[in-house]
Amino acid sequence: MPRSQSVKSMLTRNLLLSVGLCFAATLALAVMFGFDLEDQIFENQVSRVADEVIGGRETADPSGANELRGLEMQYYDQFDALPPSLANRIDPAWPDGEYEVTVDRDTHYHIAIRSDAGQQRYVAFNARPYVRSIDQVGDFILIMIVLAGIMLAIALIFLRRLANRVSGPLEAMASAASSERPVPFGLIHLSAPPEEIASLAEALAARDDRIEKLIERERQFNRDVSHELRTPLSIAMGAAELLEKGAERTPVTDRLGSALGNMRLLTEGILWLGRQPDEDAVCNIWLNCEQAAGINRHLLKESEVEFSITGDKDARMPVPDAVAQVIIGNLLRNAFAFTQRGAVTICISAREVSVRDTGVGFGEPSDASGFGIGLSLAERLCAHFGLNLSVGPAERTGTLARVFW
Numbered sequence: 582m583p584r585s586q587s588v589k590s591m592l593t594r595n596l597l598l599s600v601g602l603c604f605a606a607t608l609a610l611a612v613m614f615g616f617d618l619e620d621q622i623f624e625n626q627v628s629r630v631a632d633e634v635i636g637g638r639e640t641a642d643p644s645g646a647n648e649l650r651g652l653e654m655q656y657y658d659q660f661d662a663l664p665p666s667l668a669n670r671i672d673p674a675w676p677d678g679e680y681e682v683t684v685d686r687d688t689h690y691h692i693a694i695r696s697d698a699g700q701q702r703y704v705a706f707n708a709r710p711y712v713r714s715i716d717q718v719g720d721f722i723l724i725m726i727v728l729a730g731i732m733l734a735i736a737l738i739f740l741r742r743l744a745n746r747v748s749g750p751l752e753a754m755a756s757a758a759s760s761e762r763p764v765p766f767g768l769i770h771l772s773a774p775p776e777e778i779a780s781l782a783e784a785l786a787a788r789d790d791r792i793e794k795l796i797e798r799e800r801q802f803n804r805d806v807s808h809e810l811r812t813p814l815s816i817a818m819g820a821a822e823l824l825e826k827g828a829e830r831t832p833v834t835d836r837l838g839s840a841l842g843n844m845r846l847l848t849e850g851i852l853w854l855g856r857q858p859d860e861d862a863v864c865n866i867w868l869n870c871e872q873a874a875g876i877n878r879h880l881l882k883e884s885e886v887e888f889s890i891t892g893d894k895d896a897r898m899p900v901p902d903a904v905a906q907v908i909i910g911n912l913l914r915n916a917f918a919f920t921q922r923g924a925v926t927i928c929i930s931a932r933e934v935s936v937r938d939t940g941v942g943f944g945e946p947s948d949a950s951g952f953g954i955g956l957s958l959a960e961r962l963c964a965h966f967g968l969n970l971s972v973g974p975a976e977r978t979g980t981l982a983r984v985f986w
Contacts, residue, residue: 588748596740597733604729608722623691623708624679630654631693631704657703667705750778754785803855814845835879842876843910850907850958858966864902866909866934867894870927873910880917881925888917892929899986900966908962908970911955912936912982923979933985940979 634656657663660673667690670682675694682690693704818841824834870890881888898905909927916925916938923939956972963970968986975981 588751589744592740592744592747593737596736600729600733600736604725608725611725612722620681620691623706623711624681624693627654627691627693627704627706628679630706631695631702634704654704654706657705659700660703663703663705671703673701747775747778750782754782799855803852814841814848817841818845832879839876839879843914846873846876846903846907846910847955847958849903850962853901853904853907854961854965859901862901863897863899864905865894866896866898866905866929867892869898869902869905870909870913870929870934873906873913874927876906876910877914877917880914882921885922886917886920887924888926889924890927890929892927892934893931894929896929896931896934898934898984900962900968904962904966908959908968908984909934909936911959912972912984914955916940916980916982920979933983935981935983937975937981938979939975 660668660671663671666684666688667682670684671680671692677694677696680692680694682692684690687709688707689709691706691708695702695704818838821834821838821841824837867890874888874890878888900908913925913927913936916936920938920940925936925938928935928937960970962968963984968984971981971983971985973981
């Protein structure tokens with residue numbers, strides 16, 4: 582996956598790249614067209630002089646060069662009058678026109694050829710003294726680079742201001758989101774951000790406000806429900822305990838106490854889903870497994886099913902006691918209900934607790950009735966507190982449920 586980049590770095594890199602490419606293209610065009618323009622000027626001068634002079638002179642030296650005063654050009658009345666160094670590079674069959682002829686490093690001619698009375702005439706202009714040298718071109722490029730650097734520095738100043746206006750509000754919103762704080766409405770006035778970013782900040786702030794109000798309503802609802810549900814449950818459980826103490830225990834009183842215990846755990850589990858997890862909460866797994874087993878023991882056919890808890894008695898689970906009892910209790914209820922004979926075993930280690938049974942097996946049809954939201958509640962509680970829950974078929978028969986962290 583490509584690495585993410587900041588707005589400032591993206592703007593800076595793209596600006597430098599675009600300016601560099603534009604400068605290189607401009608410099609190349611300036612150098613190329615500069616040389617071409619020089620050649621065109623020289624050709625036009627030679628052509629104009631040739632048209633004015635050839636055919637208009639009364640006398641001319643046919644054997645040598647005829648100087649054109651003030652123009653630094655030479656006029657040759659015939660091919661044989663050309664100096665050997667120049668004649669060697671000119672084809673006598675060339676038609677009328679303008680040509681460039683380079684003799685050596687210091688001699689670069691622009692030649693105009695005109696026909697007059699069946700004889701070719703030549704006007705030659707040595708343009709080398711007027712052509713820019715390599716050193717001059719290098720100086721020109723250096724000056725252009727300095728000017729480009731100055732313009733780039735000015736552009737970077739304005740780019741920094743633009744980047745701060747764009748990235749400043751975005752960084753503030755990202756900081757607020759990462760710290761789980763609402764995006765403040767005042768952020769939209771920070772450094773006068775662009776309209777699009779201001780609209781985004783307003784939308785995020787309005788959404789956060791709605792979420793905060795919704796969360797507060799849920800918290801208030803949980804507080805009210807917690808009080809309204811716990812009070813009658815506590816009264817009912819107290820009455821059940823009095824019945825057990827005041828009379829002989831019967832299956833009815835046992836089922837009543839178990840049902841009330843399961844109701845209390847179910848209520849606790851649902852209420853815990855609406856609370857922020859306590860990172861410092863820990864509990865003794867062994868003790869909570871014993872309590873969960875005691876509440877659901879009436880489901881176990883003790884004459885045909887053996888129940889046991891093995892492992893580390895001092896192991897700790899990173900959840901409150903009530904949450905541990907809800908998770909383990911729901912797994913035990915399913916194991917007890919779906920196991921007609923064999924064994925149900927809880928195995929505890931430092932970072933895992935597992936419930937294994939020899940029942941009908943995970944996903945197999947059974948005559949036993951289900952238990953509503955029990956397993957779903959256990960899964961949601963595990964996800965809420967950062968635990969992992971795995972339920973699947975055991976190696977040979979039955980079901981294996983694992984909670985690990």
